Amino acid sequence: MNITKLFDWSYLTHRYVTDGFSWPMRIVLLIIFIGALVFAWQTAKKIKKTTSSHKRLWEKLQVWSWSTGLLGLLLMFFREARTIYLGSRIWLLLLLIIVLIWLIFIIYYWKITIPLKEQSRASKNDFDKWLPKKKK
Numbered sequence: 001m002n003i004t005k006l007f008d009w010s011y012l013t014h015r016y017v018t019d020g021f022s023w024p025m026r027i028v029l030l031i032i033f034i035g036a037l038v039f040a041w042q043t044a045k046k047i048k049k050t051t052s053s054h055k056r057l058w059e060k061l062q063v064w065s066w067s068t069g070l071l072g073l074l075l076m077f078f079r080e081a082r083t084i085y086l087g088s089r090i091w092l093l094l095l096l097i098i099v100l101i102w103l104i105f106i107i108y109y110w111k112i113t114i115p116l117k118e119q120s121r122a123s124k125n126d127f128d129k130w131l132p133k134k135k136k
Contacts, residue, residue: 012090021079029076029092037069053117060106068099 021029043062050058075095078086 012093013088015085015088016082021076026076029072033069033072033076035069036065036072040065040069053114053121057106057110057114060109064099064102064106068095071095072099 040062043058043065046058047055047062072092072095075086075092079089079092081087
């Protein structure tokens with residue numbers, strides 16, 4: 001694979017797709033996109049079981065994986081069907097870049113935001129245990 005072609009604008013945005021993906025690239029992309037769809041299905045089960053603050057994380061991961069899987073398969077189909085303009089290499093490259101950035105934000109939420117929320121909830125519960133309770 002020639003990496004320098006990724007910096008050639010006419011190569012990335014060529015409107016007439018001359019050929020589809022190579023077989024190793026097809027297999028890798030299918031594993032990624034079908035794996036994302038399977039992960040979306042698994043997160044749906046996790047959302048039903050989880051009642052803690054991690055439920056929002058599983059919802060974010062579910063939206064991410066449905067979007068990644070469906071849009072990725074759609075762009076692969078456009079490429080293989082040699083659709084004019086929609087089969088350009090730039091669309092799949094942009095999708096992969098956006099998906100990676102989106103995943104970084106989700107990991108940030110998981111590693112930074114959720115522990116801060118749990119810590120503030122624990123300190124609030126610790127403070128509230130000393131307050132007088134309302135009589136019924």
